[in-house]
Amino acid sequence: MNQEKSIYVIIGGTSGIGEAVTKHLNSANSIVHVASRKTGLDISDEKAVHHYLESIGPIDHLVVTAGSYAPSGKVTDVSIEEAKTAFDAKFWGSIHAAKHAARYLKPNGSITLTTGMLSRKVVANTYVKSAMNAALEAVTKVLAKELAPIRVNAISPGLTTTTAYQHMNPLSRESMYESAKRNLPVGKLGDASDIAMAYVMAMTNPYMTGSIIDIDGGSLIS
Numbered sequence: 001m002n003q004e005k006s007i008y009v010i011i012g013g014t015s016g017i018g019e020a021v022t023k024h025l026n027s028a029n030s031i032v033h034v035a036s037r038k039t040g041l042d043i044s045d046e047k048a049v050h051h052y053l054e055s056i057g058p059i060d061h062l063v064v065t066a067g068s069y070a071p072s073g074k075v076t077d078v079s080i081e082e083a084k085t086a087f088d089a090k091f092w093g094s095i096h097a098a099k100h101a102a103r104y105l106k107p108n109g110s111i112t113l114t115t116g117m118l119s120r121k122v123v124a125n126t127y128v129k130s131a132m133n134a135a136l137e138a139v140t141k142v143l144a145k146e147l148a149p150i151r152v153n154a155i156s157p158g159l160t161t162t163t164a165y166q167h168m169n170p171l172s173r174e175s176m177y178e179s180a181k182r183n184l185p186v187g188k189l190g191d192a193s194d195i196a197m198a199y200v201m202a203m204t205n206p207y208m209t210g211s212i213i214d215i216d217g218g219s220l221i222s
C-alpha cells in the first residue's frame with residue numbers, strides 16, 4: 001500500500017546534531033530537506049528563510065539546530081557585536097524559521113527547536129549562551145500555545161562531541177572532554193546520535209508539546 005511521505009526540514013542539518021537527526025529520518029517514507037549556510041541558507045536572514053520555506057511548501061516537521069557559536073567570557077570582556085551576531089543566528093534564526101514555517105506546517109506537524117543546558121546551569125563566562133537558550137526555552141512554550149495544534153518543543157543538549165568544538169585548542173578540548181567524562185553521572189560524553197533520538201521522540205509523540213527535553217548525561221543534576 002502507498003503511504004504518503006512525511007516532509008522534514010532540518011535547518012542546521014549539515015553537521016553535528018542536525019546531521020544525526022537526518023540520519024535517523026532517511027527512510028523510504030521521508031523526504032528530508034537539509035539547509036545551512038553550506039547549502040546557501042543563512043537562518044539569520046529572515047527573507048531568505050521565508051523564500052526557502054515557501055519553495056518547499058507543506059511540511060510535516062521542522063527541526064532547527066543551527067547556530068552553535070556564541071562568544072564566551074565575562075560580560076566585561078565579550079564584544080556586544082559578537083553577542084548580537086550569535087543571537088541573530090540562534091535566537092532570531094529560530095524565530096524566523098518558526099514564523100515562516102507555521103503557515104506551511106500540517107496541523108499534526110511539529111517544530112523542534114534547540115536550546116542547551118546553559119539555559120539553566122549557571123556557569124561563569126557563558127552569559128551569551130545562557131541568555132539565548134533561556135530565551136528560546138521561554139519562547140518554545142509560548143509558541144506551543146499560539147501555534148496549537150502544531151506541537152512545539154525544544155531539545156536541550158549537554159556537552160556533545162560535534163564539529164562545534166573543532167576550532168578549540170585540541171588540548172583544552174581534550175581536557176574539557178576528560179573532565180565531563182569524570183563528572184557526568186553517565187560517565188561518558190554525549191554523541192550526536194544520543195541527542196538525535198530526542199528529536200525523533202519530539203516529532204513523533206502526539207502528546208508532547210511545550211516541553212524542554214534535557215539530554216545532558218545528568219549535567220543538570222551533578
Ligand SMILES: NC(=O)c1ccc[n+]([C@@H]2O[C@H](COP(=O)([O-])OP(=O)(O)OC[C@H]3O[C@@H](n4cnc5c(N)ncnc54)[C@H](OP(=O)(O)O)[C@@H]3O)[C@@H](O)[C@H]2O)c1
Pocket residue numbers: 011012013014015016017018035036037038039041042043044065066067068069089090093114115116117156157158159160161162163164
Ligand atoms: N555540541 C554541544 O555540546 C551542544 C551543547 C548544547 C547545545 N548545543 C546546541 O545544539 C545545536 C547544534 O549544535 P552542534 O553541536 O550540532 O553544532 P555544529 O556541529 O556546529 O552544527 C551546527 C549546524 O548549524 C549550521 N549553522 C550555523 N550557523 C548557521 C546559520 N547562520 N544559518 C544556517 N545554518 C547555520 C551549520 O552549518 P553551516 O556552517 O554550513 O551554516 C551546522 O550545520 C546548537 O544550537 C547548539 O547551540 C550543542
